[in-house]
Amino acid sequence: MKRSLYTVATFVKINTRRFFRDKLALFFSMGFPLIFLFVFGSLNSGNKNVSFNVAVINQSDSSFAKEFAKSASDNKVLKVNKDITTLDAAKEKMNKSELDATIVLPKDFGDVQKGSKTPSGQAEIVYTKNNEQSGQALSSVLQAQFKQINAKFVNVQEPFTVKTNELNEKSLSAFDYTFAGLLGFSIIGMGIFGPVNVFPELKKMGILRRLSTTPLRVWQYFLSTMIGQAIIGLISLTAMFIVAILVFHLQVVGNYFELGLFLVLGIITILGIGLALGGWAKNERQAAPLSNIIVFPMMFLSGTFFPRFLMPDWLQNLSGLLPLTPIIDGIRLIATEGKHLVDIAPQLGLIGIWLVVIYFIAFRVFRWE
Amino acid sequence: MKAMIEVTDLKKRYGDKQAVDGISFTVKKGEIFGILGPNGAGKTTTLEMMETLRPIDGGTVKIDGIDVSEDPQKIKYLIGVQPQTPAFQDKTKLIEVVEMFAAAYGEHVDPMEFLRDVELEEKANSYVESLSGGQKQRLSITTALVHGPKVFFLDEPTTGLDPQARRHLWELIEKVRAKGISVIMTTHYMDEAEVLCDRIAVMDNGKIVAIDTPKNLIQQLLKRGFSKKQHVEQANLEDVFIDLTGKGLRDGQ
Numbered sequence: 001m002k003r004s005l006y007t008v009a010t011f012v013k014i015n016t017r018r019f020f021r022d023k024l025a026l027f028f029s030m031g032f033p034l035i036f037l038f039v040f041g042s043l044n045s046g047n048k049n050v051s052f053n054v055a056v057i058n059q060s061d062s063s064f065a066k067e068f069a070k071s072a073s074d075n076k077v078l079k080v081n082k083d084i085t086t087l088d089a090a091k092e093k094m095n096k097s098e099l100d101a102t103i104v105l106p107k108d109f110g111d112v113q114k115g116s117k118t119p120s121g122q123a124e125i126v127y128t129k130n131n132e133q134s135g136q137a138l139s140s141v142l143q144a145q146f147k148q149i150n151a152k153f154v155n156v157q158e159p160f161t162v163k164t165n166e167l168n169e170k171s172l173s174a175f176d177y178t179f180a181g182l183l184g185f186s187i188i189g190m191g192i193f194g195p196v197n198v199f200p201e202l203k204k205m206g207i208l209r210r211l212s213t214t215p216l217r218v219w220q221y222f223l224s225t226m227i228g229q230a231i232i233g234l235i236s237l238t239a240m241f242i243v244a245i246l247v248f249h250l251q252v253v254g255n256y257f258e259l260g261l262f263l264v265l266g267i268i269t270i271l272g273i274g275l276a277l278g279g280w281a282k283n284e285r286q287a288a289p290l291s292n293i294i295v296f297p298m299m300f301l302s303g304t305f306f307p308r309f310l311m312p313d314w315l316q317n318l319s320g321l322l323p324l325t326p327i328i329d330g331i332r333l334i335a336t337e338g339k340h341l342v343d344i345a346p347q348l349g350l351i352g353i354w355l356v357v358i359y360f361i362a363f364r365v366f367r368w369e
Numbered sequence: 370m371k372a373m374i375e376v377t378d379l380k381k382r383y384g385d386k387q388a389v390d391g392i393s394f395t396v397k398k399g400e401i402f403g404i405l406g407p408n409g410a411g412k413t414t415t416l417e418m419m420e421t422l423r424p425i426d427g428g429t430v431k432i433d434g435i436d437v438s439e440d441p442q443k444i445k446y447l448i449g450v451q452p453q454t455p456a457f458q459d460k461t462k463l464i465e466v467v468e469m470f471a472a473a474y475g476e477h478v479d480p481m482e483f484l485r486d487v488e489l490e491e492k493a494n495s496y497v498e499s500l501s502g503g504q505k506q507r508l509s510i511t512t513a514l515v516h517g518p519k520v521f522f523l524d525e526p527t528t529g530l531d532p533q534a535r536r537h538l539w540e541l542i543e544k545v546r547a548k549g550i551s552v553i554m555t556t557h558y559m560d561e562a563e564v565l566c567d568r569i570a571v572m573d574n575g576k577i578v579a580i581d582t583p584k585n586l587i588q589q590l591l592k593r594g595f596s597k598k599q600h601v602e603q604a605n606l607e608d609v610f611i612d613l614t615g616k617g618l619r620d621g622q
Contacts, residue, residue: 209422210455210456213450215445
């Protein structure tokens with residue numbers, strides 16, 4: 001037994017060293033997921049503050065109107081495009097969806113009407129059919145603003161009001177979902193595309209065949225690949241966590257040790273799919289189509305690029321059974337929701353079942369040539 | 370002397386084709402045994418069955434008294450295999466290649482010692498992809514010997530090598546024999562078989578058509594009244610080539 005494990009340890013040592021000498025493999029397993037993280041991370045963090053692209057067309061000379069137009073550009077919710085001064089120019093931009101809506105202050109806006117002591121007026125919000133939602137949201141924003149202004153001029157006691165109350169509990173942000181999905185994407189990239197590309201090549205060159213004339217057992221070869229992949233995978237995923245924490249302000253509340261254990265379990269489970277596909281395929285032509293059929297649906301259905309709760313119920317139930325789903329859910333539950341391994345028993349159970357099934361198949365279909 | 374390898378009525382069928390058709394032979398300890406024959410004669414299939422790579426349809430192969438189909442795992446510790454085209458994973462240093470192959474047998478060895486045996490110690494820390502064809506052959510030979518096998522298989526080891534590298538490989542194979550290892554090789558080069566092999570089996574259509582020492586086979590042919598049409602010179606073109614370019618190995622990259 002000791003000799004068998006010496007064999008495994010030597011293979012792990014040399015193959016891991018090889019990996020770090022291979023710039024292309026390094027890029028695909030470490031650099032590529034980081035690029036995805038930057039792209040998707042920036043997309044999501046931009047969504048946090050909803051803002052409207054608007055133009056303010058002021059046709060009035062009143063001091064109130066000038067004041068109001070100025071305060072609009074200070075408003076955080078509004079992004080005022082100051083280059084647009086006419087309604088026609090604004091319409092053109094709105095047709096291209098470069099503007100969400102236009103606020104028009106008519107000629108008499110802010111004038112003091114006869115028989116009144118205070119200025120009054122009606123602002124107009126112009127939007128296209130495509131931007132109906134933005135137009136209505138913008139109208140609520142303006143109405144709230146007018147209400148504050150009105151209160152200054154007329155003292156009214158309002159019977160019903162709304163008070164906002166922000167909870168201290170941390171809720172999940174869109175980035176938390178995205179990040180767990182991106183980790184899943186990275187695990188797939190390393191665990192499936194790695195062996196699927198490498199094994200047929202090793203078979204073509206006769207390298208695996210040569211190994212099969214030695215007493216090396218399939219389990220030793222698999223185990224050495226699993227350990228090597230776990231090491232490389234943990235390094236790659238750690239890099240992603242560091243970037244997510246430093247750049248995208250990810251808050252990891254869970255236990256890092258439990259998270260590490262869970263990530264290794266996920267990496268090894270998904271690697272089994274790669275070992276089964278690459279171990280079975282005689283050449284690239286067999287490996288590539290089959291792996292695409294398996295990988296792409298799993299990638300999308302398991303919530304790699306968008307959260308599963310956006311799917312219809314029946315699809316959610318179905319995709320919940322895929323091997324990658326409990327891995328992505330589990331990562332999110334531990335990392336951002338602070339759950340412990342005991343709390344995620346359902347996920348662990350499902351992964352366990354898949355682990356047995358996947359490796360059973362992988363051992364059965366493996367071919368040295 | 371007791372036979373190291375006993376092959377009895379060995380058979381292999383691929384579809385309609387009887388690739389190996391009931392061949393029998395024995396190989397002694399420390400003997401170089403050549404299998405010759407045109408392409409498709411069944412040489413490689415025979416070798417692969419002996420190497421545990423192909424299931425045996427009929428007959429038996431015994432190496433050092435152990436049946437190959439009954440205990441292939443034990444056989445793997447007794448044999449070393451040199452494939453037709455040796456290939457190694459890239460980005461791997463020569464010392465690492467030797468270390469890995471030794472580890473496959475559960476052995477911990479000094480890789481430099483094995484690289485020295487095949488004059489590759491200067492390349493010890495280079496990656497395998499920087500090796501020439503002849504150097505790869507030599508690395509492959511030494512990796513096949515890391516565990517001290519009793520039988521060494523070589524499938525067309527000198528195909529594609531220049532005359533210098535070929536001669537150097539012959540010397541290596543003779544050194545392997547000197548250690549008491551039985552060598553079984555296939556080749557298409559008759560001069561190689563004549564120089565190296567103690568005994569030869571000539572195969573055609575899955576059968577052994579002749580088996581004897583090279584000398585005896587030539588004598589038998591002459592006795593049947595064969596004579597070459599051409600007058601034979603005392604030297605051939607290869608002698609001229611070696612005389613002009615020397616015996617020194619050309620590994621320069």
